[in-house]
Structures are given as structure tokens and as C-alpha cells.
Amino acid sequence: MRETWVVGAASNRYGKLAETAREAATRVALQAIEDAGIEPKAIGHTFVANCFGLTEHQGHLGPLINNGLGIPEVPSVTVESACSSSSAALHEAFVHVAGGFADAALVVGVERLGHLDTMSATGYFAYATDHPFEARSGATFPGLYATLANAYRTRYPTTPEMFGAVAVKNHANAARNPHAHFQKEITMETYLASPIVASPLRLYDCCPFSDGAAAVVVAARETIGTPRNEPLVVRASARAGAVTALQDRSELTSLPSTRRAAELAFRQAKLEPKAIDFVEVHDCFTIAEVLALEDLGFFPRGTAAREGLEGTTARDGRLPVNPSGGLKAKGHPVGATGAGQVVEVFEQVNGRAGGREVPRTGTALTHNVGATGGSCSVHIFGRR
Amino acid sequence: MTGDAPMAAHSIAEFVQGYENGRTLRGFRCRACGTRTATWGLACSKCGARELEEAELSESGLIVAGTLVAVPSEEFVNEVPYAYVLVELDGGGRVSGWIPGASREEEIAPGTRVRFRPSYKSGVQFEREGTGG
Numbered sequence: 220m221r222e223t224w225v226v227g228a229a230s231n232r233y234g235k236l237a238e239t240a241r242e243a244a245t246r247v248a249l250q251a252i253e254d255a256g257i258e259p260k261a262i263g264h265t266f267v268a269n270c271f272g273l274t275e276h277q278g279h280l281g282p283l284i285n286n287g288l289g290i291p292e293v294p295s296v297t298v299e300s301a302c303s304s305s306s307a308a309l310h311e312a313f314v315h316v317a318g319g320f321a322d323a324a325l326v327v328g329v330e331r332l333g334h335l336d337t338m339s340a341t342g343y344f345a346y347a348t349d350h351p352f353e354a355r356s357g358a359t360f361p362g363l364y365a366t367l368a369n370a371y372r373t374r375y376p377t378t379p380e381m382f383g384a385v386a387v388k389n390h391a392n393a394a395r396n397p398h399a400h401f402q403k404e405i406t407m408e409t410y411l412a413s414p415i416v417a418s419p420l421r422l423y424d425c426c427p428f429s430d431g432a433a434a435v436v437v438a439a440r441e442t443i444g445t446p447r448n449e450p451l452v453v454r455a456s457a458r459a460g461a462v463t464a465l466q467d468r469s470e471l472t473s474l475p476s477t478r479r480a481a482e483l484a485f486r487q488a489k490l491e492p493k494a495i496d497f498v499e500v501h502d503c504f505t506i507a508e509v510l511a512l513e514d515l516g517f518f519p520r521g522t523a524a525r526e527g528l529e530g531t532t533a534r535d536g537r538l539p540v541n542p543s544g545g546l547k548a549k550g551h552p553v554g555a556t557g558a559g560q561v562v563e564v565f566e567q568v569n570g571r572a573g574g575r576e577v578p579r580t581g582t583a584l585t586h587n588v589g590a591t592g593g594s595c596s597v598h599i600f601g602r603r
Numbered sequence: 604m605t606g607d608a609p610m611a612a613h614s615i616a617e618f619v620q621g622y623e624n625g626r627t628l629r630g631f632r633c634r635a636c637g638t639r640t641a642t643w644g645l646a647c648s649k650c651g652a653r654e655l656e657e658a659e660l661s662e663s664g665l666i667v668a669g670t671l672v673a674v675p676s677e678e679f680v681n682e683v684p685y686a687y688v689l690v691e692l693d694g695g696g697r698v699s700g701w702i703p704g705a706s707r708e709e710e711i712a713p714g715t716r717v718r719f720r721p722s723y724k725s726g727v728q729f730e731r732e733g734t735g736g
Contacts, residue, residue: 337674338675338676338677338680339677341674341675341676341677342676342677342678345676349642351615351618351619351643352641352642352643352698352699353699354676355619355678355725355726356687356699356700356701356725356726356727356728357672357675357679357682357685357687357700357701357725357726358687358699359672359674359675359676359687361672361674362670362672362687363687365670365672366668366669366670366687366688366689367668368670369668369669369670370667370668373668373713414673415671415673416673416674417670417671417672417673417674417687418670418671418673418708419670420670462642462648464642464699465689465699466640466641466642466689466697466698466699467640467642467648467649467697471667471668471689
């Protein structure tokens with residue numbers, strides 16, 4: 220396997236896009252390619268991540284993006300893995316580059332849902348559940364994660380403030396991130412006063428429906444002379460699956476696909492969780508951040524919610540978690556989210572995270588979940 | 604390719620027709636490991652054996668976990684308040700369902716006994732035993 224680097228990264232501001240997904244993706248892709256200091260024709264394969272493009276009456280985005288970049292002859296494919304689509308696309312790019320099938324690959328994730336109202340967006344999201352066995356019986360995405368949250372509360376003593384601390388922290392981080400959907404802090408009082416979406420989850424436990432695009436360029440070390448930026452060395456690129464429907468899970472206080480992907484990733488990287496300096500984890504709901512931190516092995520079972528309340532996961536804490544603001548506050552443009560997490564790592568490493576820097580940037584981990592854990596990606600990045 | 608295309612003991616449409624018209628919860632039982640499930644498949648999601656047989660699931664069981672949904676999807680917009688619950692059925696196997704009208708967390712506490720309620724509406728419906736609703 221060839222050593223593979225992330226050499227360029229770009230994102231737009233998450234929120235509402237005034238242009239189509241195609242336009243946003245092409246623009247951000249070109250920014251990432253320029254950031255890498257390479258020419259578009261150096262791209263050997265484009266991996267697009269998108270989930271809801273058909274709501275814009277547009278499929279087959281890959282060739283359209285490549286056309287717009289002036290490289291129509293380059294092969295492309297769209298990867299769909301629900302909320303983990305662009306980390307799945309990154310994994311495919313890694314496999315191509317590390318395996319010698321491409322010297323450089325473009326990963327571009329994009330989503331646009333802003334043209335839909337909340338109810339129809341909730342409906343589209345529900346298509347990523349096991350639809351006939353979950354959504355048809357009234358499950359929504361917040362409802363499924365709320366069910367996990369209630370299982371967690373039943374097993375471990377948990378106060379509302381412990382979930383609230385995740386939201387307050389991630390909003391504070393997003394307030395310093397120009398890419399973020401919500402660039403404002405919230406107080407615990409605001410959190411506690413927000414309406415219930417699906418008990419016990421409140422409005423401020425939930426990520427927003429965001430539009431957005433993010434792109435990264437990966438390349439084989441041996442093909443890059445002097446990199447324009449400090450590259451991220453891909454130490455691990457691992458994915459795992461698990462039974463989708465919650466009704467078939469023996470355990471509800473953990474996501475088995477996270478555990479499996481983490482085990483594979485740490486083995487690939489030959490590292491232990493204590494070697495990680497900061498993480499971007501999949502916090503579509505506050506409970507998801509708590510489960511992720513336990514499943515990834517950073518905290519013992521039943522303790523991550525308390526650690527958050529005590530400040531361990533703040534930017535200046537022992538393990539900074541979601542310095543970008545996370546899905547919770549930076550936003551969750553489904554197909555772009557996983558690539559966006561890597562953009563954050565790239566910006567932290569390259570001193571472009573002004574105002575939200577973490578103290579140590581030697582080794583970072585990104586964790587991206589598809590739906591309620593049917594899919595999961597874990598990537599570990601190091602320095603040269 | 605040789606042989607017939609693999610078939611499941613019943614289709615997803617037949618599962619839906621089962622609770623809507625036939626008034627039964629159709630499921631599968633794995634002959635190899637004994638796992639029962641409502642979820643459609645050609646092989647057992649626990650052990651991988653391709654030995655799933657038709658199994659009628661019990662109509663009553665206990666709530667494992669659930670939530671009171673305040674913001675529904677479009678199909679459930681006229682059903683709020685309701686609860687979404689995971690139910691462990693008496694003879695084994697879990698199924699997702701909903702309880703119309705549930706509005707307090709006590710109503711869906713883990714261990715609460717519920718019974719399948721045939722209905723013309725979407726999804727598998729449950730009612731709390733002894734409440735008639």
C-alpha cells in the first residue's frame with residue numbers, strides 16, 4: 220500500500236445554499252484542488268457523496284461536476300451511505316490511491332435540502348431507516364436516537380444537563396467557525412427551555428437540516444513533490460456495518476458498527492485511543508456524541524456524558540471533541556458531513572482554525588455514522 | 604446460476620398485509636440459532652444461516668425502550684401525540700410499533716406490558732394492556 224495524504228481541503232458555509240448542489244459541489248471541489256496546488260487534470264478519479272439529489276431533479280452528479288472542472292474524461296461515481304456518504308467516498312478514494320489505481324482522487328460531498336420544509340425533510344431522512352419496519356411504524360430519526368437516549372438513561376444515571384453540555388460546547392465551538400450553520404453560543408438555560416422533538420431529545424439536542432458542500436483531495440505521497448500545505452497522513456481508513464433496525468440489536472447503549480470500525484482503525488494505525496489529540500465525531504444528536512466517545516474507546520461505558528459536563532471534551536480539555544461545532548452546530552449537510560470533518564482536521568493542522576484552535580494537532584480521528592449505525596467510518600490522520 | 608431464486612418465507616408486503624388485514628404479526632425464526640425477528644431477510648442477521656422459517660410472532664410483550672414523538676414525519680402528522688416503542692414479544696423477537704395517544708413518559712416505561720392492536724392505519728400499533736387505548 221502506498222502512503223496516502225490529504226493534500227487539499229475546502230468547504231463552503233453550511234446553512235442554506237442559494238445555488239444548486241451541482242454548482243456548490245463544483246465550486247468547493249475546485250477550491251480544494253487549488254488548495255492542494257495541483258491541476259484538475261491530475262485527478263484520477265472523482266468520488267461524489269450525495270443522498271437527496273433527486274429532490275432537486277438531478278442525479279448522476281459526478282460527470283456534471285467533472286465537466287464543470289474541465290475534466291469530463293475523468294471517471295466518477297456517487298457513493299451513498301446515508302449520513303456517512305462522504306467518509307465512505309474518502310475510503311474509496313483512499314483504496315484507489317493507496318492501491319495504486321489513481322495517483323490523486325477528489326472527494327466531494329454535497330447536500331441541498333433547504334428547498335424542502337421541515338416535515339418533508341424529516342420524511343426524506345426517514346427513508347434511511349429500515350423503512351417498512353421502523354419509519355412506517357412512526358419512527359423518525361430523532362425518534363430512533365431518542366430511543367437510544369432513553370435506553371442509555373435507563374442504564375446509566377444521566378441528567379438533562381449532561382446531554383445539554385454537548386450542545387452548549389458544540390455551539391460555542393461553531394460560534395468560532397466561519398463554515399458553521401449556527402455561529403452563536405447557547406446557554407444551558409436556552410437548551411433546557413427548548414421544545415421536545417422526541418423525548419428526551421429537545422430541539423437543541425438535534426442537528427439542523429443543512430445545505431453545504433465539502434471537498435478534499437487525496438494523493439499518493441510518492442507523486443507529490445513539495446506539498447503546498449501540511450498534509451494529513453492517512454494512518455487508518457476503516458469502515459464497518461451493523462444490522463440496521465434497532466429491533467434487531469441486542470444492545471441499545473452502543474453502536475456496534477462504531478466499535479468495529481474503531482477496532483479496525485486503531486489496529487491499522489497501530490495506535491491506542493490515548494494517542495489521539497482531538498476528534499470530530501458524529502453528533503447528529505447529543506446522545507450520538509456520548510455513544511461515539513464510549514464506542515471509540517475514549518471513555519468507559521456510562522461516563523462520557525458526565526465527562527462532557529465536566530469540560531473534558533472542551534477545546535482546552537483533555538480530549539477536544541468537535542472543535543468545528545460538530546453536526547450539532549456546524550451543521551449536517553448529509554452527503555458533505557464526513558468530508559467536512561476532514562476539512563476541520565486539515566484546517567486545525569494548517570493553522571487555519573483561527574479562534575477555535577485545539578492545543579495539540581499531531582494525531583486526529585474522524586468518526587462518521589450512516590443513519591442509526593448501519594454504516595460507520597473511522598479515519599485516523601497523522602503528521603509527516 | 605442453477606436452482607431457483609432464493610425465496611423468503613414471506614415478503615415485506617405480506618408482513619404489512621399481515622398486520623393490516625390478517626391481523627397477525629408475521630416474522631421469521633432461524634432454525635439454526637432460534638432467533639426470531641420481524642425484519643425481512645434471506646438469512647439470519649445474527650448467525651448467517653439461511654434457515655429462516657415462517658413464525659407467527661406473539662401479540663403481546665414488554666416495552667424495551669421508546670420515545671414520545673412531538674415532531675412526526677408527514678404520514679404521522681395527524682397522530683401526535685404518540686409513542687414509538689421497541690417491544691420484546693413474549694415468545695421472543697422484537698418489533699417496532701407505535702402507541703396512539705401516549706403523551707407521558709410513564710406510559711412507555713421499560714417493562715410496560717403492551718398488546719398488538721390491529722388497525723387500518725400505518726405501521727404496527729400497540730396498546731397498553733388493561734387500558735383499552
